[in-house]
Amino acid sequence: MKVLVTGGAGFIGSHLVRQLLAADHEVTVLDNVSTGTWQHLPEGKDTCTCWEMDIRDKSAREKMEQGRFDVIVHLAGQTMVDVSIKDPEFDAAENVMGTLNVLEAARHSGVKRIIFASTAASYGDVAEDKLPIREEETLAPMSFYGLTKVTVEKYLQLYHDLYGLDYVALRFANVYGERQGDTGEGGVISIFAKRIAKDQGITVFGDGKQTRDFIYAGDIASGIIAAMTTDKANAVYNLSNQTETSLLELIDLMAKASGKTVEPDFAAPREGDINRSMLCNEAAVQNLNWQPQMDLGEGLARTIAYFKSC
Known part of the structure; x- marks a missing residue:
């Protein structure tokens, strides 16, 4: 298939592009490289068509329409909770207006399907008796x-x-893996992994008992590819490991993966952060014929090794 990946030079995009190319899809990447880099792609720009553009721009919409793609995988956007709270106007410009540009290009150029990167943050802080969270759960986001x-x-x-x-x-x-950003709140694993790899201290916001459902970026990529061809489209699916891991447990796993002693510092909880999160993945497993493959311990070892090599 002829596939456009917006944000393809970013973290998840780089994992997806690798899998798409391995499956012999014709891949175009559109990215403004504000947070990603072309070096994230295998052999840089040489393995696929690369457009350095911003999804908010009219020129990007025109380019997307001219591409006549079968599928658009829309990963581009603002991804940090703290940034959205500090600057909700920028957040909306990137994630709503930018997406409208992509949607308009899709409908005017005969695109067959669009795959959209949504988030567990859509649910907000769900009561413990409702974990793991199903797609039908009430949406009550705590951040813009x-x-x-x-x-x-x-x-x-x-x-x-x-x-x-x-x-x-x-x-x-909560996605993790090689090439994830480690600035801002980008991803707790990438932040911890880089600091552990460089023998620097780590900080936990809160008491460390808050939980997340961590999933390797390669498993997200395979889920996206499954969604490209499923006959159960026009629906929302959770992509997760359906496993709850506290930050304290995570630190223990990272210490084992790195062979180092890790003693975190603690700071006040951050505004907009949720306490517990675990997503039910049964619908995706059944309807997308997909299953996450990466063990958390192995994924952490790969991520730490990546940051050691940087």
Whole structure:
């Protein structure tokens, strides 16, 4: 298939592009490289078509329309909770208006399906008796980042109902792996992994008992590819390991993976962070014929090794 990956030079995008190329898809990457880099791609720009553009720009929409893609995988956008709270206008411009540009390009150029990267942050802080969280759970985001993802999911539903554009929205659990950013709040594992690899201290916001459902980026990529061809489209699916891991447990696993002693510092909880999170992946397993493969311990070892090599 002819596939456009927005944000393809970023963290998850780089894992996806590798798998798409291995499956002999024709891949184009659109990225403004504000957080990603072309060096994330295998052999840089030489293995696929690369457009350095911003999804918010009219020129990007025109380029997307001219591409006549079969599928668009839309990963580009603002991904940090703290940034969304500090600057909700920027967050909406990236994640809502930028996505509308992508959707308009898709409907005007005969794109068959769009795959959208949504988030576990769409659910907010769900009561413990409702874990693992199913797709039907009430959406109550605690940050503007989560709100923009919920908003786009509604746009996708209407674009399907009004224009016939097929979609699959994938709510990612906490993704980790090689090439993840380690600035801001980008990802707790990448932040910890880099600091552990460099023999630097780590800080836990809160008491460390808060939990997340960690999933390796390669498993997210395989889930996206499964969503490209499923006959159960026009739906939302959680992509997760359906396993709850506390930050204290995570630190122990990372210490074992690195062979180092890790003693964290503790700081006040951050605004907008949720306490516990674990997503039910049964719908994705059944309807996408997908299953996460990476063991957390092995994934952490790979991630730490990557940061040691940087």
